[in-house]
Amino acid sequence: MARANEHGVTPQSEDFSAWYNELVVKAELADRGPVRGTMVIRPYGYRIWELLQAELDERIKATGHENAYFPLFIPESHLAREADHVEGFAPELAVVTQAGGHELEERLVVRPTSETVIGEMFSRWITSYRDLPLRINQWANVVRWELRPRLFLRTTEFLWQEGHTAHATEAEAVAEAMTALRLYEEVARDVAAMPVVAGDKTPSERFAGALRTLTLETLVRDGRALQAATSHFFGTNFSRAFDITFATADGTLEWCQTTSWGMSTRMVGGVIMTHGDDKGLILPPRLAPYQVVVVPIGRGPELGRSIDAARSLAAELEPAGVRVRVDERDHLSPGFKFNEWELRGVPLRLELGPRDLAAGTVTVAERLGGEKQAVRREEAVAAVLARLDAIQAALLERATRFRDERTRVVDTFDELVDAVAAGFALAPHCGDASCEAKIQEVTSATPRCVPLDAPAEEGHCVACGKPAAYGRRVYFARAY
């Protein structure tokens, strides 16, 4: 067993998995619920989700989607209408068999995703080309029974948004799926400071029922990939199963082309794993519940003056849009507080003590490290704003550098084995499921995606030597 350091968690460098599990609980992000696999998202963790939600919701609305809400319960027979879909989700379903004191005539599935119930409603709402495109988003909880649950990453119940759209043409539906992916990419990069690779899933990794699954893949600090969001093009698979048709301008009846796309509370796990270090969390300023913590220092009447000064500084930071907390707890030492806020990932700490007050300064410490610095009090607000921007940029740069250092272009099976032990392998791949199975058996790695933004390149499959498919290299990695 690795030993917890002074911050109270096993160092990341010693045991990544123990570090993550302990940190999520110690930092008060989440707790295990009473039912196995369920999660309680505590206020500190939920605030991160709320900040992410707000950024995402704004962009979803700005691109012409409207929010709605669909029922939690789906008749079991509905789910069965799309054959691939039910096959994919059947092992993960929770089923209500009793309600209102009686055995139900038809069993109800707790939604694992909402294509089927939304498909049913789309078929009622859409009659003519004038009703298209129909672009709906839902914020909701979904349930997928997990055998190996892990807080945020894989929980029996999780929170997400799921966009569902219907279109008159295939081209428009594919463009919609791409719009959603690019919107997620922007949020991952600009808000979560998470560099992602955008690409297509190979057939074996597609969503149940999809013709095309687009994905964002990121690399976390133990060298594994994490899927940050997905976007699916269904063609007419669901519209045929749920009878979603429209009359064209000249009166003929056609099937709609549909899509769906989602991002979930899993992203919070991704943020933890992308930025954290041995001391604990490091939160990107744009997702930090507190961007700044102010710790007043001193004893007796000196402490009183420090607290007054801290409050007055906070009162200037708040109207400037800074999320700030003054830590006035009187039973804890400054050192204890420093450790605690480092563990909890607050990007910037301000210290205010008698020496600062005498000198007219504020002491600034960055969570990312470096020497503490004294900043003139009258320049404190401007300095905080500038540093928060700089930290946001530095985190993205640091994560991008890490990802790039751990991405290797490989041409042989042995090179691939080495590469996926540390991160991404970019390899030529023939596209056969049997080669994917062979790679997974030897390395645990799977194809993460066929990148959208990559140069065209021919080659020979790293596993079988046959000509490569897709016209470009494929990302492989061990994945969460």
Added chain:
Amino acid sequence: MARANEHGVTPQSEDFSAWYNELVVKAELADRGPVRGTMVIRPYGYRIWELLQAELDERIKATGHENAYFPLFIPESHLAREADHVEGFAPELAVVTQAGGHELEERLVVRPTSETVIGEMFSRWITSYRDLPLRINQWANVVRWELRPRLFLRTTEFLWQEGHTAHATEAEAVAEAMTALRLYEEVARDVAAMPVVAGDKTPSERFAGALRTLTLETLVRDGRALQAATSHFFGTNFSRAFDITFATADGTLEWCQTTSWGMSTRMVGGVIMTHGDDKGLILPPRLAPYQVVVVPIGRGPELGRSIDAARSLAAELEPAGVRVRVDERDHLSPGFKFNEWELRGVPLRLELGPRDLAAGTVTVAERLGGEKQAVRREEAVAAVLARLDAIQAALLERATRFRDERTRVVDTFDELVDAVAAGFALAPHCGDASCEAKIQEVTSATPRCVPLDAPAEEGHCVACGKPAAYGRRVYFARAY
């Protein structure tokens, strides 16, 4: 059967119930889901909920509460720990008995409310007086199996927020329950334009497990009462059941005092029933998805100029904070559009046609009625802002007048029978459940609340003649 009028719904004055049921669907607020009793909230209805949510969430946070999220599934044995609570909810539970392809060892209840799962977590999180007060809020879906479902008012699944708090003293917990009630009262009055009576439930009407249930009661246009929100003081009932204790400053162990309080999507039904008329919905501006609809008028090139003018007007209204929609649909007549937006309750309609353009004016029509008026184009934005404020105030005034006209002070049983046929009766009541049962049997009316803000008054029970309890008159009404 009443006949639908030119707006497409049965007039409210002919059949209130048919009016409501038709209107909810016709105005595209909600639809029935595939499972009996479930509801699909369509974008227009969901936007009303989002606007209400934002107002409520802001006030919940401003009063020191933090959002969190707790699991949907509760072990059946947990729910049973508080005897009154399980007895109250048992008939309404939906139960998951299978998951992940297997029969579950312990059955899981889909939360009907979250006191039990939150109580379990509070007992883990609270150890000392320093952890108090703990003030948490959750936005979530809950499930209560309904035998007579009705969209928004009573659905098998609904959306709500539930606040849950723990305190060191009874006085503080009671004050918290009161804070929540006053916050709801403010939202009902200032946002939903809904006049409410704040009061205590009599023992027979309390929440299962509560020592005190505070409620907001409003009167809708068919003379029935509607409960808009409730707030509960539990004393130590839940902390004893879930072992929620804290060490005081001097080290003794005590039970926490807890509260919970909730407002739900039922409020959307309340808004419809409070303000609507024969023509359809009337939405208070602060909850209207579109506060203003602009209808361009004309044919051929004239129509093109009207559309340009409408867009440019909308482009001025939006930055002023007005939610505006330009109705550019080219296959519908202006008259059809007028009717549709009246049905859907948009507070203000602007018409822009060739005559308006020539005269430099905009034609303004209010949903509440009155003559159309021409407003100078350069004054249009200011006029819209002023009118929206005036409409918001007028709706509250209109609803208050309606409520007051339908509230009668009564001293005899016969007077009570008459009064509750039309609205509220304010009657002396001895407090006995047997008198409440007698009143309900004869009139269907139940005690709605003992008002908080009412003069002290003695008297004799309207049902049995014994001295009245509570020191003030009690509100009775038939209720939803």
